[in-house]
Amino acid sequence: MIISSSSSKTREIGKKIAKKIVKNRNSIVIALFGNLGSGKTTFVKGFAKGMKIEEEITSPTFVIYKKYGGIKGKTLYHFDAYRITERELLSLGFKNIIDNRDNIIIIEWSENIKEVLPEERIDIEFKFLSEKERRLIVKDKNGIIGNIF
Ligand SMILES: Nc1ncnc2c1ncn2[C@@H]1O[C@H](COP(=O)(O)OP(=O)(O)OP(=O)(O)O)[C@@H](O)[C@H]1O
Numbered sequence: 001m002i003i004s005s006s007s008s009k010t011r012e013i014g015k016k017i018a019k020k021i022v023k024n025r026n027s028i029v030i031a032l033f034g035n036l037g038s039g040k041t042t043f044v045k046g047f048a049k050g051m052k053i054e055e056e057i058t059s060p061t062f063v064i065y066k067k068y069g070g071i072k073g074k075t076l077y078h079f080d081a082y083r084i085t086e087r088e089l090l091s092l093g094f095k096n097i098i099d100n101r102d103n104i105i106i107i108e109w110s111e112n113i114k115e116v117l118p119e120e121r122i123d124i125e126f127k128f129l130s131e132k133e134r135r136l137i138v139k140d141k142n143g144i145i146g147n148i149f
């Protein structure tokens, strides 16, 4: 469990997790859960910095996903499943995207597409605690990951 006390802290957490992932893994799916304003996009902005992506990250709510080229030939796919169904996601070629070993996929509103999430993934649950505080819980299929850094 991580408590973030500001949006810049949440960005910093995203950046650290990205650096660790880019160093240690090929592709990965990171499923974000949590309500409106709980800090998911803020986290992704930091994550993109950790992948040395210079472009500004904006919420892909209306376009469903955006892709960005990062370091080590990695591509970041940033999905927002707020207004889509599993079927629509699959029709966008989601399976091929997650099967590509060079892709790192982060999905906001994973609650909405649970059925198509691969078993091999990292889940991050965001919870609004107070105006500036958010709680993050990072898990994989074996349970809570304590030492993500
Ligand atoms: N500790 C914190 N971590 C993240 N964001 C914070 C924090 N404290 C305040 N905020 C503010 O909360 C808002 C979080 O918005 P953000 O867009 O990241 O949420 P979201 O989970 O992506 O929401 P949505 O479901 O609408 O996409 C921002 O305005 C941010 O500045």
Ligand SMILES: [Mg+2]
Residues within 6 Å of the ligand: 040, 041, 042, 059, 108
């Ligand atoms: Mg968002």
